Amino acid sequence: MSDRWVLVDGYSVLHQWPRLRRLAGRSLETRRNALLALLERYADHSGHRVTVVFDAYAVRHKIESVDRPRGVEVIYSGPGKTADDLIERMVGEAERRALILVVTSDNVERQVVETLGARSVSAELFELEVEAELRELQRLIQQHTHRSIGP
Incomplete structure (x- = not known):
């Protein structure tokens, strides 16, 4: 596994990626699951640790973080906190900050x-x-399949 830790602002990505915006008519849960499925494949192939943080500050009850299979951790911010708050705290508490990549389209958050x-x-x-x-993963699968079938 790689030392790189990718912290993703989930809703920032959900609203920016065209393939996920095309799901706009679907439920929020369906769109979140589509994002997480892509990131699971990415984490599995890249070896990077991936944590996705979703805003849930308007929720009245505490929501626990949920580990998903294949190396993607999902965290909901919970009452009174934003995804940005949690991401900043995680970065601030990390020992190897230079290995963290924060993914967000919020320019102020990027500066912080x-x-x-x-x-x-x-x-x-x-x-x-x-x-x-994901293209590289597909290429490797095709290469392996071709060798397995081979002449």
């Missing part, structure tokens, strides 16, 4: 986490990285 020592990237640029990883 960079001041704390993490790197940041917009949701749009991260989508390109995820797509490249």
Whole structure:
């Protein structure tokens, strides 16, 4: 597993990635699950630790973080806190901040986490990285399948 830790502002990505915006008529849960499925494949192939943080500040009851299979941790911010609050806290408490990549299209949040020592990237640029990883995974699968079937 890689030392890189990717912290994703879930709703920032959900609203920026075209493939997820096309699901706009579907339930929020369906759209979140589509994002998480993509990030699970990305984490599985890249070896990076991935944590997705969703805003849930308007929720009256505490929502626990939920570990999903395949290396993606999901955290809901809970009452009175935003995803940005949690991301900033996680970066601030981390020992190896330079290995953290925060994914958000919120420019102010990007400046804050960079001041704390993490790197940041917009949701749009991260989508390109995820797509490249998934294309490479598909290429490896096809290559393996071709060798298995072989002449």
